[in-house]
Amino acid sequence: MVLTRRKMKQCLILGIAIILVICLYRTWASSIGGGVKESATQEDQIAGVLPEPLPREDAENVVQELERTRRRMAQLERKIQELEARIPVKYPDVKYLNYKNRRRILVTGGAGFVGSHLVDLLMMEGHEVIVVDNFFTGRKRNVEHWFGHENFELIHHDIVNPLFIEVDEIYHLASPASPPHYMYNPVKTIKTNTMGTINVLGLAKRVGAKVLIASTSEVYGDPDVHPQPETYWGHVNPIGPRACYDEGKRVSETLSYAYAKQENVKVRVARIFNTYGPRMHMNDGRVVSNFILQALQNESITIYGNGKQTRSFQYVSDLVDGLVMLMRSNYTQPVNIGNPVEHTIEEFAEIIHDLVGGKSVIKQMAAVEDDPQRRKPDITRAKKYLNWEPRVPLKVGLERTIEYFRKELARTNHHSQRNVFLPRHADES
Numbered sequence: 001m002v003l004t005r006r007k008m009k010q011c012l013i014l015g016i017a018i019i020l021v022i023c024l025y026r027t028w029a030s031s032i033g034g035g036v037k038e039s040a041t042q043e044d045q046i047a048g049v050l051p052e053p054l055p056r057e058d059a060e061n062v063v064q065e066l067e068r069t070r071r072r073m074a075q076l077e078r079k080i081q082e083l084e085a086r087i088p089v090k091y092p093d094v095k096y097l098n099y100k101n102r103r104r105i106l107v108t109g110g111a112g113f114v115g116s117h118l119v120d121l122l123m124m125e126g127h128e129v130i131v132v133d134n135f136f137t138g139r140k141r142n143v144e145h146w147f148g149h150e151n152f153e154l155i156h157h158d159i160v161n162p163l164f165i166e167v168d169e170i171y172h173l174a175s176p177a178s179p180p181h182y183m184y185n186p187v188k189t190i191k192t193n194t195m196g197t198i199n200v201l202g203l204a205k206r207v208g209a210k211v212l213i214a215s216t217s218e219v220y221g222d223p224d225v226h227p228q229p230e231t232y233w234g235h236v237n238p239i240g241p242r243a244c245y246d247e248g249k250r251v252s253e254t255l256s257y258a259y260a261k262q263e264n265v266k267v268r269v270a271r272i273f274n275t276y277g278p279r280m281h282m283n284d285g286r287v288v289s290n291f292i293l294q295a296l297q298n299e300s301i302t303i304y305g306n307g308k309q310t311r312s313f314q315y316v317s318d319l320v321d322g323l324v325m326l327m328r329s330n331y332t333q334p335v336n337i338g339n340p341v342e343h344t345i346e347e348f349a350e351i352i353h354d355l356v357g358g359k360s361v362i363k364q365m366a367a368v369e370d371d372p373q374r375r376k377p378d379i380t381r382a383k384k385y386l387n388w389e390p391r392v393p394l395k396v397g398l399e400r401t402i403e404y405f406r407k408e409l410a411r412t413n414h415h416s417q418r419n420v421f422l423p424r425h426a427d428e429s
């Protein structure tokens, strides 16, 4: 009896299991069958709305349109990658300075070519840096790698208008420096160097800040003393096309020493000689950027005049070191900051041509009015009082600059940005 019951139980379980298996199999089979049926229905539906086969010409147009879209997409992807690469994942490692050593430093013109390199140095040292720029020749991208950093601030402001902030030091670099740029709006150039300097010196007086004024080798004009020591008073045409800058900077120096004498403002004056390096604007118009861009694009290298005029070129990092050393020194008289290695412009064209290579020819154009014929700094003062002298040889600095412009050309395919800036010549007015 017991056995029979157990057998019955086993039979029952077996029966249920068989029924279950059959049910599962049916469900599975119906789901497969249903899926196939459904997808077939969809296909039918799609087939129902498909147009007739396209005529050959239309089909070709569609293919071309697709190809254009594909290229545009690739371009946009590259652009996005480029933009992403410009947003710093991480800031450079800046030093930590305690409150006693950390200074609040204002750099006017801090988004410009020289200003932005100075900002980098001061930021890396751990100072708080405030950049003021009107973006006439400065560019946000020169300082964008510091955007968002707790020690960095950017103010869009024209120094021709007064500024009220609290700072310990001011580097006053705001002014166009390239001849075609400063000649473009001479009145504005004079205002920047006179009213702008008054505003900076007034601010320094109010808050007790130390000021460094960026003056220029152009205060010597077309010099009749060679090389030029700081004691030379210069040879400037006060009404010529360069006067807005030359005389503007001379007034700037005069103002500095008047504020020093009358108001006890601590001033430093740097007379900056020809400087070059990365972050020069493509349309800067000065000889270094013009020649490099012309050589890179196999265009004629344009010498203004006979090319016998001379210049001495310093690399931007040397200049920035010199400015900082002058600011921190006790020396109050003007100091030349420049590289005394002198070249004729003709030689310089050959140097660039050889370094870049390519098929450019060197051609002479009309001379520029009042172009200084010889320029070379006497740097005895800088050596003696600042222990400074330039360290970057011309070839090394030029190679870095050529590399920079090569990348700039690749970056921009906007033709107007690639054109070299050529000024109006003496005989074209």
Ligand SMILES: O=c1ccn([C@@H]2O[C@H](COP(=O)(O)OP(=O)(O)O[C@H]3OC[C@@H](O)[C@H](O)[C@H]3O)[C@@H](O)[C@H]2O)c(=O)[nH]1
Pocket (backbone or CB within 6 Å): 177, 178, 179, 215, 216, 217, 218, 272, 273, 274, 275, 285, 286, 287, 288, 290, 291, 302, 303, 304, 305, 309, 311, 345, 368, 371, 372
């Ligand atoms: O394409 C060009 C550009 C310039 N030149 C010549 O190259 C020489 C240097 O000219 P730049 O325009 O580079 O600079 P300049 O020396 O005239 O002025 C500079 O002097 C020192 C700084 O303070 C300023 O940055 C700037 O005013 C000049 O003789 C100029 O006529 C060319 O032969 N071809």
